[in-house]
Amino acid sequence: MSEMIAHLQLGFGVALSLQNIALAFAGCLVGTLIGVLPGVGPIATIAMLLPITFGLDPVGALIMLAGIYYGAQYGGSTTAILVNIPGEATAVVTTLDGHQMAKQGRAGVALGTAALGSFFAGCVATLIIAALGAPLTKLALLFGPAEYFSLMVMGLCFAVVLARGSILKAFCMIMLGLLLSTIGTDLETGQERMTFGFPPLSDGIDFAVLAMGVFGFAEVLRNLENPETRDVVRAKIGRLLPDWNDIKQSFLPVVRGTAIGGILGILPGNGAVLGPFASYTIEKKIAKDPSRFGRGAIEGVAGPESANNAGAQTAFIPLLTLGIPPNAVMALMVGAMTIHGIIPGPQVMTKNPELFWGMIASMWIGNLMLLIINLPLVGVWVKLLQVPYRLMFPAILIFCCIGIYSVNNQPVDVAFTALFGLFGYILIKLGFEPAPMLLGFVLGKLMEEKLRQALIISRGSFMTFIERPISGGLLAVAVIILVVALLPSISQKRDEVFTE
Template identity: 65%
Template sequence: MAGGSICGFLEMIELLNHLVFGLAVAVSPTNVLLCLAGCFLGTLIGVLPGIGSIATISMLLPLTYGLDPVGALIMLAGIYYGAQYGGSTASILVNVPGEATSIITAIDGHQMARQGRAGVALGISAIGSFIAGTISTVFIAALAIPLTRVALEFGPADYFSLLLMGVLASALLSRGAVSKSVAMILLGMLLATVGMDLETAAPRLTLGYPQLMEQIPFAVLAMGAFGLAELGRSLETPENRDVISRQIGGLLPSLSDLKQSAAPILRGTAIGGFLGVLPGNGALLGPVASYGVEKHLAKEPQRFGKGAIEGVAGPESANNAAAQTSFIPLLTLGVPANAVMALMLGAMTMNGIVAGPQVIERSPEFFWGMIASMWIGNLMLLVINLPMIGIWVKLLKVPFRILMPSIVVFCAIGAYSMRNEPFDVALAGFFAVGGYLLIKLGFEPTPLLLGFVIGDMMEEKLRQALIMSRGSLAIFIEQPISAGLLALTLVLLSVLLLPRVRRKRDEVIVE
């Protein structure tokens, strides 16, 4: 027992040593400045509606050319955090999520903005992100290496089962009828199949357009079916949006807001931190899961979708925790977990850092500097953004008739700049009309987008698992992680559905 505690103590000392070493690298005035500049520019570009974090990073990437390797990566990390936060800001203020991870924030965040609580939503999102970032930085420093195993243990079958759980969560977390949510999830998954088949290169549902041979870019679908479609709807009822510009409440979250958000922030951090480790965009299930958990735990779940602060605090923390932990596979294995990490890997190679299992031994100053800079990046975000909330909120005072054409133009530029492809701009326009009609028919865009994101990974994992098992479905039960996840899905399903069924039955009896 005593030996164990001494061991633990020594480990703590070592961890502290590493972090101090990392801070010493990251805290050089130049690096702090680079981090600050990265965060600031990332926020500034990321906040433009329709320009998501991948687009922001690739736009700002050239700024890091010519810096020393550690500095370049630190700046890039700053840009990434800034872009993520900027994306949430756009979701909250104008309801245009630029990427998958901020779809969930838009649900309650934008409702809060409509109720004059935009400052509170932005504030809680910054504070939650900071807390989540701090916890997960320590988490990474202590557990990066053992956590690598998690990434390796997760095979295609396990992934498929996890995604199945994600589908279930998406169906249940939306506001409207479940049958309509399911239809939208299926439609989203169908849209994800558009393009070349991953095994035979056969064109699927491309309608003969070569531009559709690659997948439909997520941001194009999101800005069309979500942002621009909603924009169209709010144009038809002037009274709806006047609420936004009429009154703006307190700029910062009050003590009771903070109290209400504390537990969701911690739960979100845990959920996001774990899912972020998984390769292949596991990160984006974090906000979905967190929202589902908060809605389920809430005393009045009906507040969700109408501006519940927990619906912003939890998912935003999950989002940021996942953004941190998605560095783990890159730093310890040299394998990027998502598109942003792939850009990071490219920047590492360009700067002569060999990414791979040996990066910790070969370039310790890089590894620990990077981890320390994550925390500094999060601090910078808070420092930059709390004072800027006032400015963002003033943006809401801009008359809608001015804001609307500006959003349209930024979306057009955002859609164009991803692939330098005019077709994508037209596609966003097409999705805007389609999305508007679906909204008029009582469908919601959120499950559509979630279905799109999940469906993309799900098909790949399903097919890989089935090829590995030579066509036997038993693989999903034989693999322990997958079996566990499926069992958990069943338990959740019964927990969530039983009260619903009972309530329905009671209603019928009353009638």
């Protein structure tokens, strides 16, 4: 306990410097600014804003990125409530009751409840991360290559099961991501693999190029094709702060949502996405009058929003302690960290404690910033929501172009990104959901390395993955969830959850 307080003290010492507070503020602000735009989800937001952190030192850059991440998350909720467009899967639930509240002239209360609930969830999740960070990092030291490999296999299985749409197609995307990750120079032998003899490919496909192509450009193409019907709320926003009655109604859902989201978020493999759904279902089950749900019940906003934020934050745990991103957004954070020369994993905490704890402290500050920024600026967000898409996407495009160019100062990267934009567009047209591909791509190199190491240690015996207890257990979990998900009755349920 005292150790944890000392760590947090160190963290706040770093995060509370004037420069870092300013960076957290700026990150939250621009994150919300872009995240609020309809049709721009958190992945696209972070990919687009990555370049503005390039000039910073690693600590500052990470603090700003964390701010962007929260801003993007919260911006998504704002869009869900005010326009009925979920920026990503987890905001779907918020649209159900949030948008109804907005239509009833209680948009302000919905936004305020979401912000306060998220803040509460963020505070708790920060404490969870601080408490679990050190022990989990020690656990990570028990992990050999075999365990890492099995953990990643399990994470990918979770990602397949929890992806939107068909399981088979999600599986395809993961494998395609893994396949793409093998392009480039082989780490051990130095041999070029599948590069067409083209020099820019010898370092492999650049992460930013893939992410911005598939999530920036291809998303623009997707949105251009389906002109969205923007249902911007015309009713008054109303007061922002929930009154005593609202607080009484939403307090317990917030606590439950935080617990559910926080626990699910720790799971490797996109458990966070389940949080809002689980929270909504539970609130509806235990409500005295379930029929209010879908018609503007405040619990239906408070619970899922807290679960969303708690999960969004505890999803950092597998990343920071084990170096394994649990979902596509975290995969993006890995890419961002690598650009700044930090390889996420257990060594970060021991080698760069001020970076590790500074970032955790800044998570809390980021949540506070969101509260401070969002509530007074709601009017600005509403104005932004009225910007027509015909102006929005050229702006997105010039941002992406400058961003990609700035990663390596290579003009050819921009052309590559356009190519991946086309690739992503084809995938979307074929009914694939590309987020799992990004996760597979990021995990691919690490998986290959660990697989090779494990097999060298075991002298070529695959049994090592089953014989070692931790590794065997992880693989067993992976097999179980795959089997369970493929059982007809469950897969029907799954379809219901994701279509609801």
